[in-house]
Amino acid sequence: MTDIANRYRQNPILSPKDLEPSTEDMVIECLLNPGVFKFNDKTWLLLRVAERTIQKDDVISVPIYNYLGKIEILKFDLGDPQLDTSDARVINYNGTDYLTTISHLRLLCSDDGIHFSEDANYPPLYGEGKYEAYGIEDCRVAQIDDTYYLTYTMVSSNGVGVGLRTTKDWKHFEKKGMIFSPHNKDCAIFEEKINGKYYALHRPSSPELGGNYIWLAESLDALHWGNHKLIAKTRIGNFDSKRLGAGAAPIKTEKGWLEIYHGATEKNKYCLGAILLDLEDPSKVIARSHEPIMAPKENFEKTGFFGEVIFTNGHIVNKDEILMYYGAADEVVALATFSVNEILKTLE
Numbered sequence: 588m589t590d591i592a593n594r595y596r597q598n599p600i601l602s603p604k605d606l607e608p609s610t611e612d613m614v615i616e617c618l619l620n621p622g623v624f625k626f627n628d629k630t631w632l633l634l635r636v637a638e639r640t641i642q643k644d645d646v647i648s649v650p651i652y653n654y655l656g657k658i659e660i661l662k663f664d665l666g667d668p669q670l671d672t673s674d675a676r677v678i679n680y681n682g683t684d685y686l687t688t689i690s691h692l693r694l695l696c697s698d699d700g701i702h703f704s705e706d707a708n709y710p711p712l713y714g715e716g717k718y719e720a721y722g723i724e725d726c727r728v729a730q731i732d733d734t735y736y737l738t739y740t741m742v743s744s745n746g747v748g749v750g751l752r753t754t755k756d757w758k759h760f761e762k763k764g765m766i767f768s769p770h771n772k773d774c775a776i777f778e779e780k781i782n783g784k785y786y787a788l789h790r791p792s793s794p795e796l797g798g799n800y801i802w803l804a805e806s807l808d809a810l811h812w813g814n815h816k817l818i819a820k821t822r823i824g825n826f827d828s829k830r831l832g833a834g835a836a837p838i839k840t841e842k843g844w845l846e847i848y849h850g851a852t853e854k855n856k857y858c859l860g861a862i863l864l865d866l867e868d869p870s871k872v873i874a875r876s877h878e879p880i881m882a883p884k885e886n887f888e889k890t891g892f893f894g895e896v897i898f899t900n901g902h903i904v905n906k907d908e909i910l911m912y913y914g915a916a917d918e919v920v921a922l923a924t925f926s927v928n929e930i931l932k933t934l935e
């Protein structure tokens with residue numbers, strides 16, 4: 588038994604029925620993968636809300652943002668031989684992929700870290716422009732001094748890249764554009780500079796030679812990134828055999844930077860593992876999990892919109908305790924705690 592997560596007993600803490608869709612033509616299919624941060628003495632989730640247009644018989648409809656930033660609905664005949672609907676997350680029509688849902692990010696806050704609600708003073712964040720026409724997803728939030736750095740997946744037919752927005756008050760945002768071009772996602776910025784430089788983990792994909800690996804980049808301004816170095820590759824036969832990607836910002840410990848990451852197999856089972864990086868030079872990998880520290884086992888983790896998935900990109904750390912928020916089966920959000928020391932022990 589390698590699963591060392593302590594799951595909150597009343598999981599999941601948020602399900603699609605808990606929120607209202609953004610318009611009356613939409614239904615919320617999934618809540619997933621929140622970024623997590625502290626602000627005004629509360630715990631906040633920047634939650635990914637995936638919506639779908641209300642479906643009618645014999646036709647599948649998918650939403651996209653058009654160039655005016657308005658939702659436009661595309662319709663495909665279910666009997667059309669050019670249509671492939673074999674994956675719940677994406678359909679293909681005549682060679683072009685469309686997501687079945689479109690995601691935006693909603694701000695929810697809580698006094699106890701368990702019961703979350705929306706605050707009308709903090710409106711949602713939507714995809715904007717041609718690189719976000721299929722929405723924005725899986726936002727990591729890193730706080731450095733009084734600035735929050737939001738690194739999220741920009742999705743469009745042009746590809747999947749990493750976008751950056753910054754804010755100090757969660758009402759005004761500076762849009763910095765795409766910082767890692769396609770195909771790239773899972774970008775987590777370290778919450779302090781190391782020897783005067785910003786560092787970020789990111790996950791480019793190189794399908795022909797290489798794979799879906801975690802890389803490290805450095806920057807002087809958190810906008811222009813370079814000196815990329817490979818951190819972790821997929822491992823044949825292991826829980827991270829097909830792809831892996833960073834979770835939230837690395838946790839600073841005495842032993843090194845501790846990163847909780849997701850690893851997926853060829854069958855798309857998503858588990859969590861840990862990796863330890865040198866404090867002074869995070870391109871040096873000190874240790875890495877051989878077995879997952881958390882794997883799908885509860886019903887709500889094994890079945891849902893896309894089953895057998897545990898995916899995290901947000902946590903709060905209080906001394907030894909990590910309060911980890913995660914998306915389960917790409918449908919609901921749940922909470923688990925870990926002990927930093929216990930994770931470190933598995934890496935010895």
Ligand code: MAN
Binds near residue numbers: 725898914
């Ligand atoms: C990708 C991302 C995540 C999602 C997993 C599992 O890594 O789209 O948002 O949770 O796949 O489907």
